[in-house]
Amino acid sequence: MPELPEVETVRRGLEPALVGRIITRAEARRPDLRWPLPERFAERLEGRRIEALARRSKYLLAHLDDGMTWLTHLGMSGRFTVFARDGGATTPLSETPGAFALAAQTAGDAGGGRHDHVLIETDAALLVYTDPRRFGAMDLWPTAEIETHPLLKSIGPEPLGNAFHVDSLAEALDGRSASIKSALLDQRRVAGLGNIYVCEALWRTGIDPRRAAGGISRKRVAELVDAIRAVLADAIEAGGSSLRDYRQATGDLGYFQHRFAVYDREDQPCAREGCKGVVQRVVQSGRSTFFCGRCQR
DNA sequence: ATGTGTTCCTGTCCGC
DNA sequence: TGCGGACAGGAACACA
Secondary structure: OOOHHHHHHHHHHHHHHHOOOEEEEEEEOOOEOOOEOOOOHHHHHOOOEEEEEEEEOOEEEEEEOOOEEEEEEOOOOOEEEEEEOOOOOOOOHHHOHHHHHHHHHHHOOOOOOOOEEEEEEEOOEEEEEEOOOOOOEEEEEEHHHHHHOOOOOOOOOOOOOOOOOHHHHHHHHOOOOOEHHHHHHOOOOOOOOOHHHHHHHHHHHOOOOOOEHHHOOHHHHHHHHHHHHHHHHHHHHOOOOOOOOOOOOOOOOOOHHHHOOOOOOOOOEOOOOOOOOEEEEEEEOOEEEEEEOOOOO
16 A cells, blocks of 8 residues: 555654653554564553654654664555544553444445554553554564564665755666566665555656666766655655545645556556557556556556 | 565446 | 355465
């Protein structure tokens, strides 16, 4: 589900509710998401103060006051929902059906909170992690060595940071026979891109997604760097893309989906000024790719 | 080392 | 309306 802009939107939504707050109670309602949760996960969160909420690629990183970082990946269907606590409520988290019913309702989950897997209570808010497909993940890792986490250590440069530029991308693509579409989805080349924003960036640059990654001219790689930055910035500004059930942590919908040029627009006219092409869908490495066969070369 | 196909899981939508 | 199949924002893993 969420790509970099959606995760950044979630981070910004959670930040005011979480940073500086103390986790008064935590509950894992099952022992695993995609993988087993760490030993004594909920107990190790309880009593901790959240010092900062950061993002690396599609991972949320909550830095705690004991030197550990609580790491979360939302997978395809994970989401956080925040509920303000009523003043002075002392009801145990597991006995607040009202809040859970509200969480389920907001999530559009007819199962009555069946997929609400992790619950976090702070002195100010109730945080519910919901993930029907359970492709998400959580872990605890020392903050000082967070970049050595197995899930983070091979991830490429942040596309909105200084380490991502024409030289780094050209080197990452050099000599590769895989398609540019597949290469950009590979998190080792550049962090945080997923199916939507790869398709959109390639459309903005006019590059055929089926072209070999290593055969793209330096000039076009430079244009691709700019297009990736621009499409991510535009999407963050719009609060991300709301497809199906994605919502911001505030419950608001993002609206970048209304600005898609090609993603999920098979058979619709190309949005480029003067182009008479039609959006096509092909499958590359098992994923749908949307592009205009006329203006993307 | 690369590239690709499979797999995890549940929900939704579309055609018959 | 029910049923089966395709498909979904991810990415680790197995295997050529």
